[in-house]
Amino acid sequence: MTFRHIVLLKWIDSATDEQKAAVLEGLSKLPAEIPQLRSYTLGPDAGVSEGNYDFGIVGEFDSAEDFFVYRDHPLHQQVISERIKPILAARAAVQHQV
Amino acid sequence: MTFRHIVLLKWIDSATDEQKAAVLEGLSKLPAEIPQLRSYTLGPDAGVSEGNYDFGIVGEFDSAEDFFVYRDHPLHQQVISERIKPILAARAAVQHQV
Numbered sequence: 001m002t003f004r005h006i007v008l009l010k011w012i013d014s015a016t017d018e019q020k021a022a023v024l025e026g027l028s029k030l031p032a033e034i035p036q037l038r039s040y041t042l043g044p045d046a047g048v049s050e051g052n053y054d055f056g057i058v059g060e061f062d063s064a065e066d067f068f069v070y071r072d073h074p075l076h077q078q079v080i081s082e083r084i085k086p087i088l089a090a091r092a093a094v095q096h097q098v
Numbered sequence: 099m100t101f102r103h104i105v106l107l108k109w110i111d112s113a114t115d116e117q118k119a120a121v122l123e124g125l126s127k128l129p130a131e132i133p134q135l136r137s138y139t140l141g142p143d144a145g146v147s148e149g150n151y152d153f154g155i156v157g158e159f160d161s162a163e164d165f166f167v168y169r170d171h172p173l174h175q176q177v178i179s180e181r182i183k184p185i186l187a188a189r190a191a192v193q194h195q196v
Binding site: 004008 | 101102104106108139141142143144146147149150151152153154156162165166169188190191192193194195196
């Protein structure tokens with residue numbers, strides 16, 4: 001059984017390329033620190049559709065409990081507070097069994 | 099190279115369980131009809147987080163062009179117009195290279 005966590009983020013218009021890159025860089029370090037993360041794929045929107053959000057994250061875990069470890073992990077929370085929240089306009093998320 | 103399409107959907111409050119199930123059922127038929135779909139995982143939100151959207155879709159393709167075939171395919175468009183739009187409150191999407 002795989003427990004999937006999907007997050008889509010939309011940035012504020014004034015977000016700089018450096019700030020956006022810092023999100024990718026910060027999140028990309030998490031798999032090495034949070035072993036519960038079985039798979040973690042991230043990326044900026046490809047720009048092929050109107051009205052899309054700006055960034056996508058798909059994380060996979062063995063269980064909801066393992067997802068909670070990731071969700072509450074201090075390093076993850078640090079990326080959220082220091083890098084994501086300052087440039088966040090909107091966030092959409094779903095977790096589901098795959 | 100994999101081109102990933104991620105969509106999160108939020109339903110209107112009055113959406114019935116039958117209407118929600120009809121979306122899953124309709125979308126689940128698409129891989130058999132649209133060979134460009136290399137991987138297609140769908141599911142209702144697990145309800146473990148406040149403020150989540152209600153349904154997640156992750157489709158994977160060999161290229162953006164294959165994604166466009168899926169996006170514009172009449173069977174896909176039919177599920178959107180007949181099953182998704184009537185109960186749709188919000189939609190967030192991102193496509194990115196994985």
